[in-house]
Amino acid sequence: MDFLLTDFEVRVLGSLVEKDATTPDYYPLSLNALINACNQKSNRDPFMELREDEVRQALSSLQEKRLAGPVNNSDSRVTKYEHRMQEVYNFSRGENAILCVLLLRGAQTPGELRGRAERIHRFEDLDEVQFALQRLIQREPPLARVLPRQPGTKEARYVHLFSGDVEVSGQPESSNATRATRVDSSEKVERLEEMVRVLQGEVEELKQQFASFRKQFE
Numbered sequence: 001m002d003f004l005l006t007d008f009e010v011r012v013l014g015s016l017v018e019k020d021a022t023t024p025d026y027y028p029l030s031l032n033a034l035i036n037a038c039n040q041k042s043n044r045d046p047f048m049e050l051r052e053d054e055v056r057q058a059l060s061s062l063q064e065k066r067l068a069g070p071v072n073n074s075d076s077r078v079t080k081y082e083h084r085m086q087e088v089y090n091f092s093r094g095e096n097a098i099l100c101v102l103l104l105r106g107a108q109t110p111g112e113l114r115g116r117a118e119r120i121h122r123f124e125d126l127d128e129v130q131f132a133l134q135r136l137i138q139r140e141p142p143l144a145r146v147l148p149r150q151p152g153t154k155e156a157r158y159v160h161l162f163s164g165d166v167e168v169s170g171q172p173e174s175s176n177a178t179r180a181t182r183v184d185s186s187e188k189v190e191r192l193e194e195m196v197r198v199l200q201g202e203v204e205e206l207k208q209q210f211a212s213f214r215k216q217f218e
Contacts, residue, residue, distance in 0.1 A: 001141045003065050005162045011038050011048055012058040013162075014103030016068055016083035017096065018043070021120040028071045028080035031055065032204035043116070045105045078205050089143075094132035097121035099143065102160040107147060109155040133158055 005013065015037035020027045029037065031052065038050045050058075059081060062068035068083045085091065091099065097120035098113055105116065110129045123129050136144035142161055149156045159166050 004164045008050060008054050008058040009062055010103050010163060011050065012055060013062060013067055013083055014100055016081065017085060017100040018104060020083060028082040030078045030080050030205045034081055036200055043104060078208050092132065093121045094123065094128060095135050098129065098132045099136060099160060102144065102158065107157040107159045109157050111155060
């Protein structure tokens, strides 16, 4: 891999991959919808509050790296954006789901990945998750790696390598790790929140279209 992604680029890219899989009717995303996706509180670790200029800058950088960019669509008055991961890497559905969750939530165990990736791709068992992880690890260059098992834990965790290799101190992790290992217990609420965010993005897009329409008659 001849590039490294910043934290902002990782969040933008992961959000585009997620929405492509979970809300295809509203994908590609307008800038406002993408900002909402990056800043949502569910299915994100850590939580971020990206500004418009930060998302624009991340999109520009991702376009230079051929990982995302604007959609050429003359039917829409508002520019929309898409990821191009499939064109670059030709992932399987399982690989795509695992990598998406790693981009959005950081280091996780195979069990956590299986549960959190279900909205994107349903894994029949943990062996299927491990197979997808090994495919990512065995790529050249590798796109994921396994972390040393922390003291007192039963499962090893995996991370993506789009931001470079991960330094491991060998010490038990802080509350961030504890939070990352919690099992999601409010899927219905999260899905409703996601629907609201999508609708908010669509409303903003309609406002922009209406403003553009008015200018034509002023």
